[in-house]
Amino acid sequence: MLKKVTVQNIVETFSLKVLAGEKHLNKTITQSNVHRPGLEFVGYFDFFPTERIQILGTKEITYLHMLSKEERKTRIGNIVHYHPPCFIVNSEEEGLTYLTHHCTEEEIPLLITNHKESSTDFIEKLRLYLSKELAPQLSIHGVCMNVSGIGILLRGNSGVGKSETAHTLIGRGHRLVADDIVVLKKIGLQALLGTHDKKTKEFLALRSIGLLNVVRLYGSKAFQEETRIALDIKLTKWEKDDLNNELDQEFHFTEYMGVKIPSVEIQVQPGRDVAGLIEAAVHNWILKKQGYSAAEEFMSRIESEIENSD
Structure with a gap:
């Protein structure tokens, strides 16, 4: 049996702030892996995992801020078009109006962390949580x-x-x-x-x-x-x-x-x-995992005693 995980569960478990898509937090998450868009920002979508949570860290947000308004609209628009279950931003909230607008239009939840840990650490925690929750x-x-x-x-x-x-x-x-x-x-x-x-x-x-x-x-x-x-x-x-x-x-x-x-x-x-x-039984199992057998040692002693008595 597979347990159902929703965006709402993610919000509650990791105390995330909802920036957009409040009415769509019931979206279901089916993949334990997450994705950080990279190639997708330059137009390569052949292997884009649309069913995964999309993580935008400081690196991704900084890149988007550097783009012109029109270019940024195109790059973000191409990604939200695939309707991933949600976006999670692990960066400063300032300047995310464009991202909020796109997610609101496409009815995609946009969430943000408290930014107290690196994106790598947050992703590791999120993956661990999802792998347990979505496990058979x-x-x-x-x-x-x-x-x-x-x-x-x-x-x-x-x-x-x-x-x-x-x-x-x-x-x-x-x-x-x-x-x-x-x-x-x-x-x-x-x-x-x-x-x-x-x-x-x-x-x-x-x-x-x-x-x-x-x-x-x-x-x-x-x-x-x-x-x-x-x-x-x-x-x-x-x-x-x-x-x-x-x-x-x-x-x-x-x-x-x-x-x-x-x-x-x-x-x-x-x-x-x-x-x-x-x-x-537990301690004996531990010893066996370490390669020790009481029975083998006992038999070795018996064989040694027999040899010495000859």
Whole structure:
């Protein structure tokens, strides 16, 4: 599912001032990339990305100010003719009457920043915002946590103890991202971002207790807006004959929107430190990413002892 982003969203998120096109802020933005017109000012439009936000920095505005009135009218007129979703100016507001006039005539929103940062920095922030907002996304039932800096998903049947485990992890200094509904966003080809659905932000639902606001109870350190998902952990009910005691447990994978995430199954029963096992799984995953295997080291010690005994 793709989320809809409008010019109004951009205005509100970046506190932009509207110079023209106030009645057309509902225009939809579909591209995460933005564009700074350059070749278009000299009449080359073969590859003009008309669906992108157009950014005019100090360089572009200075160039336009240098042109004659008639030449400027032609150059700007050629661009607004393609009706991009909006123009954003990151320069001084003085002398923009001509641009305001063109955008008003063509019903294109013209916005301006507070000019406290370079155009490059503003573009980077805007691209990051759009790439997240326009990313393909999927909502799943579960809990999302950041444990020791690593994003994890906790899944399992209703009543298995996902939220209770999350509460224990919060008490150990880890952070809640989302409870009950986790929104997954595909960022890039092989990256998943986990976040909340805004309605459940900061809330954790515990059976027999009710709804908790973890920030009000435990402070801002208990919550995180989003995290990159590295591990998928499934909580299942204890099955004695199913318990796996192999020295080296290989990761399986769960796929979300074409992205494969390493998956671990942890069995739950009264008295078992599930939160501690999750911490162990996370730290073990970190070590494996660094190339270390406890099982390999153990077997190496065994082989060394055998060789020394011969």
